[in-house]
Amino acid sequence: MEIKKGTFKKGIHPSYNKHYTSSLPIEIMPSPKEVAIPMSMHTGAPATPVVEVGQYVHLGELIGQAAGYISANIHASVSGTVKAIEPRLMGNGSKVSCVVIENDFQDAPCENVEKYDPETVSPEDIVKIIQNAGIVGEGGATFPTSVKLSPGPDAKIDYVIINGAECEPYLTSDHALMREQAAKVAGGLHLAMKVFGLDKGYIGIEDNKPDAIEAFKALNDDSIIVYELETKYPQGSEKHLISAIAGREVPSGGLPAQAGCIVINAGTAAAIYDAVTEGKPLYERVVTVTGSGIKQPKVLLFRIGTNVNEIIEYCGGLTDDIAKVILGGPMMGPAVYDPNVPAGKGTSGILCLNRADAHIEDPSNCIRCAKCTEVCPMGLMPMYLGAFSQKRNFEKCDEYNALDCIECGCCAFTCPARRPLVAEIRVAKRGVQALRKKRG
Amino acid sequence: MSERLLTVSSSPHARGKQTTKSIMTDVIIALLPATAVGFYVFGLKAVILVVTGIATCVLTELCCEKIMHRDVTIGDMSAALTGLLLALNVPVNCPWWVLMIGCVFAIVMVKQIFGGLGCNFANPALAARVLLVASWPSHMTGKAFIPVDAVVSATPLAIIKEGGDAIPSALQMFLGFDGVYGCIGEISAAALILGFIYLLYKKVISWRIPVTYVATVAVLSFCFGLSAYEVLIQVLAGGLMLGAIFMATDYVTSPATAKAQFIYAFGCGLMTVLIRQKGGYPEGVSFSILFMNFVTPLLDKYLRITKYGEVKK
Numbered sequence: 230m231e232i233k234k235g236t237f238k239k240g241i242h243p244s245y246n247k248h249y250t251s252s253l254p255i256e257i258m259p260s261p262k263e264v265a266i267p268m269s270m271h272t273g274a275p276a277t278p279v280v281e282v283g284q285y286v287h288l289g290e291l292i293g294q295a296a297g298y299i300s301a302n303i304h305a306s307v308s309g310t311v312k313a314i315e316p317r318l319m320g321n322g323s324k325v326s327c328v329v330i331e332n333d334f335q336d337a338p339c340e341n342v343e344k345y346d347p348e349t350v351s352p353e354d355i356v357k358i359i360q361n362a363g364i365v366g367e368g369g370a371t372f373p374t375s376v377k378l379s380p381g382p383d384a385k386i387d388y389v390i391i392n393g394a395e396c397e398p399y400l401t402s403d404h405a406l407m408r409e410q411a412a413k414v415a416g417g418l419h420l421a422m423k424v425f426g427l428d429k430g431y432i433g434i435e436d437n438k439p440d441a442i443e444a445f446k447a448l449n450d451d452s453i454i455v456y457e458l459e460t461k462y463p464q465g466s467e468k469h470l471i472s473a474i475a476g477r478e479v480p481s482g483g484l485p486a487q488a489g490c491i492v493i494n495a496g497t498a499a500a501i502y503d504a505v506t507e508g509k510p511l512y513e514r515v516v517t518v519t520g521s522g523i524k525q526p527k528v529l530l531f532r533i534g535t536n537v538n539e540i541i542e543y544c545g546g547l548t549d550d551i552a553k554v555i556l557g558g559p560m561m562g563p564a565v566y567d568p569n570v571p572a573g574k575g576t577s578g579i580l581c582l583n584r585a586d587a588h589i590e591d592p593s594n595c596i597r598c599a600k601c602t603e604v605c606p607m608g609l610m611p612m613y614l615g616a617f618s619q620k621r622n623f624e625k626c627d628e629y630n631a632l633d634c635i636e637c638g639c640c641a642f643t644c645p646a647r648r649p650l651v652a653e654i655r656v657a658k659r660g661v662q663a664l665r666k667k668r669g
Numbered sequence: 670m671s672e673r674l675l676t677v678s679s680s681p682h683a684r685g686k687q688t689t690k691s692i693m694t695d696v697i698i699a700l701l702p703a704t705a706v707g708f709y710v711f712g713l714k715a716v717i718l719v720v721t722g723i724a725t726c727v728l729t730e731l732c733c734e735k736i737m738h739r740d741v742t743i744g745d746m747s748a749a750l751t752g753l754l755l756a757l758n759v760p761v762n763c764p765w766w767v768l769m770i771g772c773v774f775a776i777v778m779v780k781q782i783f784g785g786l787g788c789n790f791a792n793p794a795l796a797a798r799v800l801l802v803a804s805w806p807s808h809m810t811g812k813a814f815i816p817v818d819a820v821v822s823a824t825p826l827a828i829i830k831e832g833g834d835a836i837p838s839a840l841q842m843f844l845g846f847d848g849v850y851g852c853i854g855e856i857s858a859a860a861l862i863l864g865f866i867y868l869l870y871k872k873v874i875s876w877r878i879p880v881t882y883v884a885t886v887a888v889l890s891f892c893f894g895l896s897a898y899e900v901l902i903q904v905l906a907g908g909l910m911l912g913a914i915f916m917a918t919d920y921v922t923s924p925a926t927a928k929a930q931f932i933y934a935f936g937c938g939l940m941t942v943l944i945r946q947k948g949g950y951p952e953g954v955s956f957s958i959l960f961m962n963f964v965t966p967l968l969d970k971y972l973r974i975t976k977y978g979e980v981k982k
Contacts, residue, residue: 241685243683244683480978481977481979553677560682560683564678564680565675566674589678593786594742594787594788596747596787596920596921602926602974607977633977641681642683645685647688649679651680652679
């Protein structure tokens with residue numbers, strides 16, 4: 230097995246704080262009494278519920294049908310009776326239709342589960358299985374994986390890359406998964422390689438996870454090239470992982486496939502393998518429950534639709550000086566005002582911060598230090614984007630490439646004046662999109 | 670939900686260690702060696718000027734912000750830094766009231782009227798120094814640099830320009846301790862370079878502007894036919910080190926991108942050499958940086974960085 234090194238330009242070195250959970254094994258959380266499974270926890274159109282209130286559902290049974298091409302199937306994460314189909318509050322503040330299932334704790338399996346041999350399964354079948362299993366990117370963007378694996382007949386894919394960078398501070402979900410189930414992740418990679426007829430696959434892991442790198446080395450698989458990446462944020466950004474491994478840039482506004490690359494999260498790869506070999510749809514995933522505000526940090530395998538409050542209680546509850554609960558990592562995850570929301574396919578972390586860790590000084594005037602410009606991995610000038618956004622000058626925001634922003638947060642992290650640059654740029658992006666629409 | 674109220678804010682939820690205050694404090698710390706040499710060489714008079722400068726700037730900022738009903742920002746140390754920088758940029762014989770006028774001008778006219786920190790159109794300390802040089806040349810140039818008990822009668826650059834005493838040796842000028850005169854904070858290149866190293870270590874500034882500026886002065890002086898030794902004197906003398914390290918690198922009035930910073934620093938160097946070699950003043954650093962401050966918005970506008978994934982044609 231070949232080991233190579235790689236990195237990308239710019240970026241930041243935040244405090245990683247992975248020590249809370251970095252040595253913990255994945256613990257299986259007992260399934261809860263009730264799950265509320267959102268019909269929209271992926272990029273694209275919400276799924277359409279295909280069950281009725283009062284109906285009995287089996288573990289892994291289809292309960293939401295993908296509505297359109299960019300959408301994803303949703304499956305029951307417990308067996309039991311459908312109690313309600315109603316809108317519930319999500320982590321991002323919106324209300325989404327949820328199928329609420331009362332658990333009968335039988336985990337009654339579905340009948341006629343189709344299992345395939347990974348050696349003989351056809352590329353077309355792999356994509357179909359992934360689509361049926363409702364697999365989406367587990368890194369956070371939750372883009373339907375089957376769509377990602379179908380870039381069209383014109384695309385020439387040279388690199389299939391597993392994203393094991395996990396550059397977000399605090400999170401260790403992928404780390405634990407790669408350490409414990411490297412063979413499964415590698416199996417997922419092989420299946421993805423098969424889709425594109427490739428005989429080489431790549432996996433990128435930050436060098437702060439030596440045991441994960443070792444786990445892949447131990448597989449002794451010559452068709453996989455492991456990249457030991459510099460520990461730098463945002464190394465796990467799709468675009469920057471491609472820079473580090475393939476040495477290519479994804480064209481502005483384009484997809485990785487246009488640079489001949491497909492990037493799949495490590496957790497997603499394991500899910501692909503499970504879907505093909507066991508016929509298991511995506512109904513559970515790994516989450517890191519961590520931070521100074523949780524009593525017992527854990528790495529948990531939970532059923533999709535479990536209430537975040539219940540996960541927190543399972544981890545001993547919040548500390549008395551809790552100030553912030555974030556779904557995801559500290560750099561890109563949204564903060565919730567109420568943890569009474571379901572955890573979904575994209576919930577990679579539940580980060581609980583106490584008052585001291587959540588404290589951010591009030592913003593003051595921009596001093597034009599240009600440190601945001603020096604760290605922006607997209608090569609933008611956040612200082613100007615922020616200023617133009619405040620003035621609602623969206624023409625200028627467009628000229629300064631607001632839409633290229635990936636909202637990684639490097640600029641706001643670095644800003645000594647504590648300017649809310651990401652928030653300002655989000656406003657700018659909306660403004661630019663509206664402006665472009667108006668122009669036609 | 671529980672009684673506990675959770676904070677909601679936009680990501681990211683983590684911040685780096687540097688703050689405006691820590692940066693300003695670091696620059697003040699970086700100026701301490703030069704200030705100490707100034708105190709040692711010029712004595713009590715220098716101490717009084719430095720204290721006057723800092724106090725005047727901080728008080729002026731406080732009054733301005735009270736009158737304009739703005740948040741009081743004297744805690745960010747930027748006013749104190751302006752006061753220190755201006756005091757280090759006047760001759761030891763400069764009367765205290767001249768310095769105070771400079772401080773008030775820097776804070777009121779250059780900084781607060783334009784919106785406070787980050788909105789100033791030029792480096793406040795520099796603009797104030799230029800005002801003082803233009804308004805009270807007798808207090809700001811020539812004999813004003815020389816303590817009463819000194820044996821020499823002029824600054825090194827004035828000696829070169831006007832003739833007279835022997836030029837001090839390069840080592841004397843590098844260390845700045847004996848017989849080398851100039852503004853309070855500019856006499857010791859060694860002390861200033863020490864501050865530069867501290868700023869680089871603390872990642873407050875990059876090497877680009879100071880190094881490019883000084884290198885430009887050296888190369889262009891050489892092109893003007895100066896000998897290697899004379900070039901060395903040009904680099905060590907006058908406010909070049911102080912200007913290149915502490916004035917030209919002022920965030921607000923220097924460009925944002927690397928490309929623009931190189932051009933800006935080259936411009937500073939070019940202007941300095943032209944003024945020193947062809948102009949009427951022996952010293953040209955202040956004017957050069959001030960001039961390039963005004964070019965900064967243009968450089969920023971036209972010299973952007975290449976974004977990731979730019980479609981190459």
